[in-house]
Amino acid sequence: MSAAALEVEGVSVDLGGRRIVDDVAFSVPAGSVVALVGPNGAGKSTLLRGMAGALPAPGGRVVLDGVDLTALGRRERARRVALVEQDARSEFSLSVRQAVELGRTPHRSLWGFEGPGDPDAVSQAMKRAEADEFEGRSVGALSGGEQQRVHLARALAQEPQLLMLDEPTNHLDVRAQLRTLSLLRDLAATGTTVLAALHDLNLAAAYCDHVVVLAGGRVAAAGEVAAVLVPEVIEETYGVVADVLTHPRTGRPLIAFSPRP
Template sequence: MTLSAADVTVRIDDNALVDAAAFEAPAGAVTALLGPNGAGKSTLLRVVAGVLRPASGTVHFDGADLLAMRRRDRARRVALVEQEATTELPLTGRAVVELGRTPHEALLGGHDPSSDEIVTQALTDAGALPFADRELPSLSGGERQRVLLARALAQQPQLLLLDEPMNHLDIAAQLDVLGLLARLASDGVTVLTAMHDLALAASHADYVVVLAGGRVIASGSTAATLTPDLVHDVYGVRAAWTTNPLTEKPLLAIG
């Protein structure tokens, strides 16, 4: 199921945070949303998620208009893991993840017996099961990030959106999450994730969408799009493709 956005513009006063952005995130793939700080990555993700209404533009997923969709119907298809989500409510990790089942519960009440198993599996897949009985305010940033990822997984989304999911995670945890995203994509989930680490994105994303100044300036398969010239123009650094001696996969060296 392909995600397609066209002519998306978001303005605050006279400033265009996102300007006529158009891109596609192919079905069953991990697409990385890249760009320097302030490029508009988080804003564009929030538009796709239906959290932020654009001044203009369309967003379709599997042919359906996400912006016109009722909130509950959209939540059955789309899940968003935000970069920062703080709360002082004394909810346990499991209680937070259970919130991800809300779109699937009957409107007039009644507990779905399968939800308990889905929640436990989501906690396990996100590496958050050890935090299930701890209250969210007591968790570290990385632990909390795993719980929020588990909540999104509990929604059983067809489209998973993530805003800098590697924030607060150590290197091993980052690789765990990237491996999980690859498995979800292979199972048919369309994944769109904003990423700060260009080298990680180059190694683990199937496709990339590159933003600068609120505009999409390039998109396509990762190796073909992230050319040394483009990286230099956007980030002001040198780059070269080589081979990772440990994995034998393509590696974008930054210098």
């Protein structure tokens, strides 16, 4: 295994006076696509928001390429980390391009002037997220799936070293889900570390290198896909019977679920 690009060290996050994420620790190598999985209420969204600085994390550190993100200011952290939330707030009055341009904010001067590389970065981000076909339309006029692509484009425009996504396939049809996850793999191939909370274990098995399983706000298992997505871990975490098969086309794990007898 190569040196860890992302090290999460004992991170805890409180929400509404209650500890939701408790002493989470894991590490992954550079250029990995990492699935964050677990049942509803496990703390996946809270952990991502705490790592991004959107929620206070009273304990632990998040270290990216040797830099402690928790010690950085919001602007400097935003130059390194982008978060796409599941129900991201939409700028309904903005055009798609204007919304994606907001991703360049951390890279601009304190006066907010556009840099020479900003237009190209925005155009490339929209193209990669397949949001360029409706760049002149209002964000508020788009479907949920189209808005999801705009939020992804805005995150790509930040040019982050760490891209975190909360249910990035939400609102997307099957074709769009597969294309989005293929894009995440392409980003990882260029050195971006990707951490995505996923509801669908088969998508995690098909596209991710590593899996972190959360249960009750703690890490239940973490490691490479084949070592973590095994019947024992799935049954213990989700309370279902799981048969892990081999996909006939890709050779990746394929999971079939049954209720407990």
